[in-house]
Amino acid sequence: xxxxxxxxxxxxxxxxxxxxxxxxxxxxxxxxxxxxxxxxxxxxxxxxxxxxxxxxxxxxxxxxxxxxxxxxxxxxxxxxxxxxxxxxxxxxxxxxxxxxxxxxxxxxxxxxxxxxxxxxxxxxxxxxxxxxxxxxxxxxxxxxxxxxxxxxxxxxxxxxxxxxxxxxxxxxxxxxxxxxxxxxxxxxxxxxxxxxxxxxxxxxxxxxxxxxxxxxxxxxxxxxxxxxxxxxxxxxxxxxxxxxxxxxxxxxxxxxxxxxxxxxxxxxxxxxxxxxxxxxxxxxxxxxxxxxxxxxxxxxxxxxxxxxxxxxxxxxxxxxxxxxxxxxxxxxxxxxxxxxxxxxxxxxxxxxxxxxxxxxx
Ligand code: T4K
Numbered sequence: 001x002x003x004x005x006x007x008x009x010x011x012x013x014x015x016x017x018x019x020x021x022x023x024x025x026x027x028x029x030x031x032x033x034x035x036x037x038x039x040x041x042x043x044x045x046x047x048x049x050x051x052x053x054x055x056x057x058x059x060x061x062x063x064x065x066x067x068x069x070x071x072x073x074x075x076x077x078x079x080x081x082x083x084x085x086x087x088x089x090x091x092x093x094x095x096x097x098x099x100x101x102x103x104x105x106x107x108x109x110x111x112x113x114x115x116x117x118x119x120x121x122x123x124x125x126x127x128x129x130x131x132x133x134x135x136x137x138x139x140x141x142x143x144x145x146x147x148x149x150x151x152x153x154x155x156x157x158x159x160x161x162x163x164x165x166x167x168x169x170x171x172x173x174x175x176x177x178x179x180x181x182x183x184x185x186x187x188x189x190x191x192x193x194x195x196x197x198x199x200x201x202x203x204x205x206x207x208x209x210x211x212x213x214x215x216x217x218x219x220x221x222x223x224x225x226x227x228x229x230x231x232x233x234x235x236x237x238x239x240x241x242x243x244x245x246x247x248x249x250x251x252x253x254x255x256x257x258x259x260x261x262x263x264x265x266x267x268x269x270x271x272x273x274x275x276x277x278x279x280x281x282x283x284x285x286x287x288x289x290x291x292x293x294x295x296x297x298x299x300x301x302x303x304x305x306x307x308x309x310x311x312x313x314x315x316x317x318x319x320x321x322x323x324x325x326x327x328x329x330x331x332x333x334x335x336x337x338x339x340x341x342x343x344x345x346x347x348x349x350x351x352x353x354x355x356x357x358x359x360x361x
Contacts, residue, residue: 004304005304006341006350006354007341008308008339009341010346012240012344013239019235025037026038032230032231033228036231038238039230039231041238042057042189042234042237042238043056043057045241052171053197053200054197054202054206055194056196056207057193057194057234058229059191059192059227060182060193061087061182061192063193064178064180064194064195066094068178070095071205072126072152072175072176074095074152075096076124077099077100078092078100078125078127079100079128080099080111080129082315082316082317082331083311083333084130084132084156086315087158089315089322093322098123100119100124100325101315101316101325103327103330104327106329106333107272107274108271108274109132109333109337110130110132112329113138126152127154128153128154128156129155130158130159131156132159133159133284134160134162134163134186135163135272136163136165138275139165139276153175154177154178155170155174155176155178157179157196158178158179159279160179160279161185161186161279163276165275165276172196172198175197176196176197177195179193181193181237186247186248187237187244187247188236189229189234192233192237208222209222209225210227210228212225213225247344248280251279254280254342254346254351255283257351258340258355261351261359262285262355270285271286282339282342283340284339287338293335293336293337295361296357299357299361300357306341307341308338309334309337310337311334312335313334
């Protein structure tokens, strides 16, 4: 085995020649952006591959969340999870809403639906859960609470392309799902993202917001901004999409192999997937203590293996950005969770080495 460094992830990339072949058309047309033919093709192909009504591709996953908030005209408090990447919360803040943190379920790592209602006030306008590491939230319980209180639901589905619930793409749930096509995600356009909805009028609005608020005559009819994806990025998405099934299957196998090899390790447990199917996009392990985590991390780093502490620290503790609200479960889990390397090019011998190091500590 080579001594190359092993990171938490590596982008899944189609063969370069296939990407270049798609780019040839971009060069010929000279259309680089502004809802070009490849962006439209990518949207159509994603809709049919994932069984979605409307997928509007955008320039990144953070903008997708902001666009969802804008399209639903939300102003007020948004109940979200502290166990996430900071982008969930910064998007809420950039849209001048206030994040209110709901603690998580210690097993699924998703927002605990039983804790939502106590946080609802007369200022609450929406719930924004995250399908953490692609693990489906309890979408039915969340929909019932939202309906009872007249709230919108936006899913931060940054990790969730490929996850399903009752056989449907997880992205079909909520008023809007906002996903990411970042380099580190299951399907990538280098940078990119998308807003998914089942509502045609809402989708048309999202497309206007993405493009400065223009209508088809270039009149300004919305408070829009620039959320466009370029043709060069869409080309990469189209090239990579051809390998989507292979990537998903490979991750599933590697995810299950980790479970087999690590389930006997003392003091270690895994994220619980209930009521749906994950896309196996991350492999988090939860230790008994931060001390145990640090010991494992140190041993892996010494072998040039670099897992990541997703998500650490818990976002409610970023006091330069948010007012602290206690979320003891998220704060506790954040300190003792580590995501192991998981990607298409991770070799069997490399995965064995990771498991051996963890097993022998
Ligand atoms: N909501 C949630 C729940 C999210 O997790 C995210 C993003 C968002 C919203 C916002 O979506 P975007 O606006 O990003 O589309 C990464 C990603 O930058 C970020 O997209 C992701 N979540 C977050 C969980 O992870 P870092 O700081 O860990 O990335 P970095 O550069 O350390 O990369 C991790 C490893 O991946 C590296 O060790 C090497 C490898 N890598 C990375 C890049 C960028 C490559 O091999 N090639 C690459 O091009 O944030």
